Amino acid sequence: MSQPHEELPHDGELVQQILDAASTGFATRGLEGTSLRRIAERAGVRHTLISYNYRDKETLWREAAAFLYGRLVRRLREVERQVSRHEPRGRVRRLLIEFVIACSESRIMTFAYEARGTPRNQWLRAHYAGPIRHFLCGVIEEGQKAGHLPAADPNLHYQLLAGTSIVRGWWTDVDEDRLSAEQLEREAAKLVDLLLVTDG
Numbered sequence: 524m525s526q527p528h529e530e531l532p533h534d535g536e537l538v539q540q541i542l543d544a545a546s547t548g549f550a551t552r553g554l555e556g557t558s559l560r561r562i563a564e565r566a567g568v569r570h571t572l573i574s575y576n577y578r579d580k581e582t583l584w585r586e587a588a589a590f591l592y593g594r595l596v597r598r599l600r601e602v603e604r605q606v607s608r609h610e611p612r613g614r615v616r617r618l619l620i621e622f623v624i625a626c627s628e629s630r631i632m633t634f635a636y637e638a639r640g641t642p643r644n645q646w647l648r649a650h651y652a653g654p655i656r657h658f659l660c661g662v663i664e665e666g667q668k669a670g671h672l673p674a675a676d677p678n679l680h681y682q683l684l685a686g687t688s689i690v691r692g693w694w695t696d697v698d699e700d701r702l703s704a705e706q707l708e709r710e711a712a713k714l715v716d717l718l719l720v721t722d723g
Contacts, residue, residue, distance in 0.1 A: 540566045541573060542590040545583050550634040554584055554643065584643060591634060592651035595625050599658065615666035616715055619684060622659060623711035626688030627702075656681055671719055680718060687714055 544565035548557035559580060563570040577583040602621045606614045626632050635652055638644040656678070663680045666672035672680060702710065 542587050545587040546591045546634060549584055549587055550630040550637060553637040554580055588647055591629055591631050595631055598625050611665060611669040612671045615662055615671055618662045619715045620711045623684055623688055623714055624707055627707060632685050632688050673720060
């Protein structure tokens with residue numbers, strides 16, 4: 524007797540659990556190394572629920588990418604709104620700190636790194652990573668024009684911040700030592716402050 528088809532209930536929390544589990548799996552093991560069954564176990568749902576609602580792993584990967592990068596975009600937009608009246612140094616500093624924190628927490632850069640050299644990476648760059656890089660390079664250029672960041676290719680600054688968040692994600696995988704929100708804030712601030720030109 525065949526299993527009845529299971530549709531995802533209209534439960535945003537359950538969908539988020541699935542996409543969190545999928546994005547973690549894809550970030551740490553890549554598409555090929557992550558099974559739908561393992562994602563289901565991690566999300567605490569039946570395998571059939573995932574296999575019925577997501578046509579294949581590629582579809583789930585794209586949904587997980589949209590989930591991860593969409594969350595980052597919303598976070599950066601919210602912070603941008605909050606700091607819009609701050610002086611330039613404070614605005615640039617806060618946006619860059621939030622980027623590092625968000626990337627470290629979500630392993631968004633390892634998600635992209637695992638897709639390198641594939642059509643998925645091209646799709647990701649076109650839809651999410653490219654626009655985010657463009658936005659952050661604009662923030663970096665603003666800091667450079669105001670004299671708060673050294674004159675260099677803004678992409679170089681971006682790569683430094685993004686690369687550091689990848690390493691932080693790998694450290695977490697190795698030592699399983701999750702930082703508290705306060706510790707992560709301090710680490711991100713230290714990194715960004717290394718880039719900023721000191722006053723005086």
